Amino acid sequence: MSKKRRIEITIEAERSVILRKKRNNAQAWCAHCDAQVRMLTPEEATLVAGVSLRTINRWVEAGKLHFTETPERLLLICFNSLVSDRRS
Numbered sequence: 760m761s762k763k764r765r766i767e768i769t770i771e772a773e774r775s776v777i778l779r780k781k782r783n784n785a786q787a788w789c790a791h792c793d794a795q796v797r798m799l800t801p802e803e804a805t806l807v808a809g810v811s812l813r814t815i816n817r818w819v820e821a822g823k824l825h826f827t828e829t830p831e832r833l834l835l836i837c838f839n840s841l842v843s844d845r846r847s
């Protein structure tokens with residue numbers, strides 16, 4: 760019985776993580792672009808830019824990327840700035 764309950768809790772936790780990730784994919788306001796843009800998590804940004812998480816963090820610190828922070832202190836990166844950084 761207790762084992763079954765634990766499995767259910769795990770599934771529930773995974774589902775909430777997925778939902779949270781989906782919400783992060785939603786558009787958000789970027790003050791730098793002065794527009795509604797797509798915001799990526801740092802993990803997603805590494806996939807888009809093809810660089811390591813360390814590089815993403817370095818770009819954020821250097822001001823190369825636009826970013827915002829959620830109330831949960833989750834870093835979100837402006838998709839536009841990520842793409843334009845690769846071009847230059």
Ligand SMILES: [Zn+2]
Nearest residue numbers: 789792825837
């Ligand atoms: Zn931006």
